Each structure stands twice: as C-alpha cells, then as structure tokens.
Amino acid sequence: MEKKQISFELTIFNSLDEMLPEDANLVMESKRAMANSYSPYSNFSVGAALLLESGKILLGSNQENASFPAGVCAERVPLFYAGANHPDEEIKAIAITASPREHHSKEPAAPCGICRQAISEYENKQKKPIRILMRGYSGPIYKCDSISDLLPLGFNSSFL
Numbered sequence: 414m415e416k417k418q419i420s421f422e423l424t425i426f427n428s429l430d431e432m433l434p435e436d437a438n439l440v441m442e443s444k445r446a447m448a449n450s451y452s453p454y455s456n457f458s459v460g461a462a463l464l465l466e467s468g469k470i471l472l473g474s475n476q477e478n479a480s481f482p483a484g485v486c487a488e489r490v491p492l493f494y495a496g497a498n499h500p501d502e503e504i505k506a507i508a509i510t511a512s513p514r515e516h517h518s519k520e521p522a523a524p525c526g527i528c529r530q531a532i533s534e535y536e537n538k539q540k541k542p543i544r545i546l547m548r549g550y551s552g553p554i555y556k557c558d559s560i561s562d563l564l565p566l567g568f569n570s571s572f573l
C-alpha cells in the first residue's frame with residue numbers, strides 16, 4: 414500500500430493593494446460583472462472576468478432560468494465565449510466575485526464542480542495553467558495558480 418499526499422498553495426491577499434495590478438484589476442472587473450447577474454431565483458450574484466494573453470478581458474455573470482438546470486454559472490459564460498471566439502489565445506486567469514445580494518459576503522466562494530471541470534478542459538487544451546482569483550463582495554482574495562489545485566485527480570481526455 415502507498416499513501417500519497419496531495420496539497421496546494423493558496424495565496425491569501427488581505428486587500429487588492431497587495432496584488433499585482435493586473436490581478437487586482439481583474440478582480441475589480443469581476444465585481445463589475447456582477448451587476449449583470451440575472452439571478453432572481455437564488456439572489457446570489459456572481460461575476461467572472463477572464464484575462465486573455467492579449468490583455469483582453471471578457472466578462473460574464475450567472476444567468477438563471479425558471480427551469481433551474483437551464484441556467485449557467487458566471488465562470489462558464491466568458492470561458493465558452495473565449496473558446497468560441499478566441500480559440501487560439503491563451504487564457505491567463507479568471508477572477509470570480511460572488512455574494513448573496515441580501516447580505517454582502519466577505520468570504521470568497523470557490524467555483525462549483527462543473528465550472529472547475531470546464532476550466533480544467535481549457536487548461537489542459539492550452540497546456541498552461543490558469544490562475545484562479547476568488548473573492549466575496551469584499552474582504553480577502555484567494556489565489557491559486559492552476560485549476561488542478563481545486564480539481565485534483567480530475568477527469569480528462571486521456572481517459573477516453
């Protein structure tokens with residue numbers, strides 16, 4: 414028998430001032446994207462900002478539906494847009510700001526499992542890690558350097 418420890422490094426910034434300007438800006442853009450969250454059912458607003466290697470930033474927000482499963486998370490909106498419109502450009506990072514609308518959260522929310530899988534697909538495709546930045550409405554910012562940190566032992570095309 415063998416046991417293997419899998420660990421990852423989470424960087425916690427106490428404020429945007431501690432971050433690289435490029436990343437701080439991406440986090441602010443993700444907060445801006447929350448404004449277009451269509452979430453009348455959960456009242457939970459999520460904004461995502463995706464940074465391409467050209468410096469272009471794509472925004473997305475969660476879009477809900479009366480038929481609940483038809484809705485989509487914020488992260489997958491700019492991710493699939495990038496896949497569809499900038500297929501050959503590297504994705505450098507994605508920032509996510511998430512909070513209930515009623516009470517502003519200070520706790521970062523990490524991407525759901527489906528979004529982790531979707532981000533992982535593009536990371537595998539480009540063979541370069543995608544930085545993940547997470548924040549509540551305000552408060553600390555969490556950073557990890559690859560989606561594989563949040564989705565260890567992930568499923569990928571090599572298994573097919």
Ligand code: THU
Binds near residue numbers: 452459486524
């Ligand atoms: N949501 C996201 O947009 N991203 C996530 O990673 C987690 C959940 C959305 C989906 C739904 O509109 C609301 O948050 C509550 O689950």
